[in-house]
Amino acid sequence: MADVALRNVTKRFRSVTAIDGLTLDIADGELTVLVGPTGAGKTTALRIVAGLEKPDQGEVWIDGRNAADLEPAARDVTFVFQQYSLYPHLSVFDNLAFPLRSPARRVAEPEIRKRVEEVASLLRIAHKLANKSTQLSGGEMQRVAIGRALVRKPSVYLMDEPLSSLDAKLRGDLRVELKRIQQDLGATILYVTHDQIEAMTMANRIGVIDKGRLIQVGSPRQIYEDPVTLYVAQRFGQPQINVLPAGLLPNGALPPGAVTVGARTEHLDLRKDGGGEALVEWVEHLGDQNHLHVRLGAHRITTLTPPDTPFKSGDRVAVGLTKPLYFDARGLRVRSA
Amino acid sequence: MSQALTTAHSVVAPSVLSKRIAGAIVILYALVSMIPLAWILMTGFKTPPDSIAYPPKIVFAPSLEGYCNLFTTRTRQTQEYIQSLGPPQTICDEITRKRDMVIAGPSNYVPRFWNSLVIAFGSTFCAVSLGVLSAYAFSRFRIPLADDLLFFILSTRMMPPIAVAIPIYLMYRKLGLSDTALGMILLYTAVNVSLAVWLLKGFIDEIPREYEEAAMIDGYTRLHAFFKVVLPQAATGIAATAIFCLIFAWNEYAFAVLLTSGEAQTAPPFIPTIIGEGGMDWPAVGAGTTLFLVPLLVFTVLLRKHLLRGITFGAVRK
Ligand SMILES: Nc1ncnc2c1ncn2[C@@H]1O[C@H](COP(=O)(O)OP(=O)(O)OP(=O)(O)O)[C@@H](O)[C@H]1O
Ligand SMILES: [Mg+2]
Numbered sequence A: 001m002a003d004v005a006l007r008n009v010t011k012r013f014r015s016v017t018a019i020d021g022l023t024l025d026i027a028d029g030e031l032t033v034l035v036g037p038t039g040a041g042k043t044t045a046l047r048i049v050a051g052l053e054k055p056d057q058g059e060v061w062i063d064g065r066n067a068a069d070l071e072p073a074a075r076d077v078t079f080v081f082q083q084y085s086l087y088p089h090l091s092v093f094d095n096l097a098f099p100l101r102s103p104a105r106r107v108a109e110p111e112i113r114k115r116v117e118e119v120a121s122l123l124r125i126a127h128k129l130a131n132k133s134t135q136l137s138g139g140e141m142q143r144v145a146i147g148r149a150l151v152r153k154p155s156v157y158l159m160d161e162p163l164s165s166l167d168a169k170l171r172g173d174l175r176v177e178l179k180r181i182q183q184d185l186g187a188t189i190l191y192v193t194h195d196q197i198e199a200m201t202m203a204n205r206i207g208v209i210d211k212g213r214l215i216q217v218g219s220p221r222q223i224y225e226d227p228v229t230l231y232v233a234q235r236f237g238q239p240q241i242n243v244l245p246a247g248l249l250p251n252g253a254l255p256p257g258a259v260t261v262g263a264r265t266e267h268l269d270l271r272k273d274g275g276g277e278a279l280v281e282w283v284e285h286l287g288d289q290n291h292l293h294v295r296l297g298a299h300r301i302t303t304l305t306p307p308d309t310p311f312k313s314g315d316r317v318a319v320g321l322t323k324p325l326y327f328d329a330r331g332l333r334v335r336s337a
Numbered sequence B: 001m002s003q004a005l006t007t008a009h010s011v012v013a014p015s016v017l018s019k020r021i022a023g024a025i026v027i028l029y030a031l032v033s034m035i036p037l038a039w040i041l042m043t044g045f046k047t048p049p050d051s052i053a054y055p056p057k058i059v060f061a062p063s064l065e066g067y068c069n070l071f072t073t074r075t076r077q078t079q080e081y082i083q084s085l086g087p088p089q090t091i092c093d094e095i096t097r098k099r100d101m102v103i104a105g106p107s108n109y110v111p112r113f114w115n116s117l118v119i120a121f122g123s124t125f126c127a128v129s130l131g132v133l134s135a136y137a138f139s140r141f142r143i144p145l146a147d148d149l150l151f152f153i154l155s156t157r158m159m160p161p162i163a164v165a166i167p168i169y170l171m172y173r174k175l176g177l178s179d180t181a182l183g184m185i186l187l188y189t190a191v192n193v194s195l196a197v198w199l200l201k202g203f204i205d206e207i208p209r210e211y212e213e214a215a216m217i218d219g220y221t222r223l224h225a226f227f228k229v230v231l232p233q234a235a236t237g238i239a240a241t242a243i244f245c246l247i248f249a250w251n252e253y254a255f256a257v258l259l260t261s262g263e264a265q266t267a268p269p270f271i272p273t274i275i276g277e278g279g280m281d282w283p284a285v286g287a288g289t290t291l292f293l294v295p296l297l298v299f300t301v302l303l304r305k306h307l308l309r310g311i312t313f314g315a316v317r318k
Helices: A042-050 A092-097 A109-122 A138-150 A168-185 A196-202 A220-225 A230-235 B016-044 B065-071 B079-084 B091-098 B109-140 B146-155 B161-175 B181-205 B209-217 B222-233 B235-251 B254-259 B267-276 B282-302 B304-310
Strands: A004-013 A016-026 A031-035 A057-062 A077-080 A156-160 A188-192 A205-210 A213-218 A242-245 A260-263 A268-272 A278-285 A290-296 A299-305 A316-321 A325-327 B072-076 B101-106
Touching (some): A004 A042, A016 A042, A016 A057, A016 A205, A016 A213, A031 A042, A042 A057, A042 A188, A077 A138, A077 B209, A092 A109, A092 A138, A109 A138, A138 A156, A138 A168, A168 A196, A196 A220, A213 A230, A230 A260, A230 A325, A242 A299, A268 A299, A278 A299, A290 A316, B016 B065, B065 B072, B065 B091, B065 B109, B065 B282, B072 B091, B091 B101, B109 B146, B109 B222, B109 B282, B146 B181, B181 B235, B181 B254, B209 B222, B222 B235, B254 B267, B267 B282
Parallel strands (some): A031 A188, A031 A205, A156 A188
Antiparallel strands (some): A004 A016, A205 A213, A242 A260, A260 A325, A278 A290, A278 A316, A290 A299
């Protein structure tokens, strides 16, 4: 296992700056999740750590060594790609054995068999080892791809949306499994995802990037409770944070420069009130909870209520705020004094 | 395909009528294209008089005379001499003696055929090997002026062989390459490599580079990754390209006629010379042509699994 550090890394593709002065530390045994919109540079960041792209500026350190002159094979990292994970001309077994048979490793065949079977049973694909890799379901393929990373026991795992092509159920299962494996192995993982639940539940730390820049890095809790920009606030939380003009709802004095206010369920205070200025438009029953859609003048507010909610559509309600998040005109967070 | 798609207007399931019409057209076309082949095959088994009979004979007593004549040279002898020989050793002895001749020795067909095999397969191997390496380079690396280079490579294919035949003839004489198998392999490789680069680049472009990158991260060198990952996945394209190269090299006539006359002569310029040996020996020509078709046929059948997908130039690859 090892730690990874990116120091002021910049990478350009002709006119596009894919990574812009990225500095990020991943501690030994830590799972760091990168999130960000499409094209933010997440994949590029992983490729730079793997040595598949050379940064134009900045340094990558792996396990205390400057990796500038290390070939991908010499970095002792593994990469689960966003797509195209398995070799179609090889069986599942041979796909899993492929990294162990490399000229750099030359593991003996009995040892290969042992490790492949170990990993296969860990990922519950042991019965598929003889299959051609094209004869697998999407979920099985993804597990083989993850398995190929696990057989090697590298010092750093790079995973680019490894669960993105799976259905919700399997994704949930594998998410839990991956996290457990990571804790068992004490693995250092840099993990990219679009899925906020994956990010929140798996990460030791989350790094949010946009347009190649690191916007915020912190524990899932910090990111959720204390976002530094409106984008970060909107990225996390279900339902999405409500964005309203600051001052629309009375909440004492506004911090200077505040233009918008972000209100999640926990910042909202709804009371039935015949004279209230807001109207419950409809109640969405999700089973374990309800989404409450409220109209306030020209604005919509969505919030959570328990299943036994007293609200029903047509109700008039009064809306109050408690400690919401304020943002300035550029979407940066402004704090109350 | 799901059930829902198999309706009357479905793209996946054409109607019975259109299937029948399409089938009929294909069969008709196949029959028409087969007539010359069938004629050649038949001629090979006719006797010389049958082969020039008018009206042409569709039904005839098959004979191996054409094949005997193809593989042998014969000399005319007197009846007495033939009588003085022992009983005929082979069926060809027998056929030849009926025409007042005896077998003098083997003909040049086998060595010429062998030349064709060596030159066509040798040049195909070289063209495809070089082609796949350069196609990989064009596909994966940033090469200065790549587009211009690719066009230049293709442009060598644009001029007719005859335009360069004389300079090549003179060069080959100076270099001692004329009438050698090596010279012909080099020449056909040079002609085919442009086609090979273009075809193979298309196939290799379609192989995601993540495959090699994964291998390189897993401890393989780029060269290893090329052999272990890229080549197996390019198999379809390699097979298709090999067949195109082989067809060209196997059938090539203009260069062969000009640059080979003895030692390294290939079958295409040799077959017409059979006619000259002892009158119009059409059955021998038919036999020689029939056998000449066999290697391409075998090669194509062996690779047909790859071909069906390959000839569509990757369009139907998943
Ligand atoms: N090889 C390349 N050549 C040119 N531009 C590239 C290349 N790779 C990435 N880019 C550009 O760099 C930017 C970042 O791309 P990257 O693939 O890292 O995004 P991403 O965050 O992984 O997006 P996604 O969530 O869609 O996977 C994009 O604008 C992309 O177009
Ligand atoms: Mg990506």
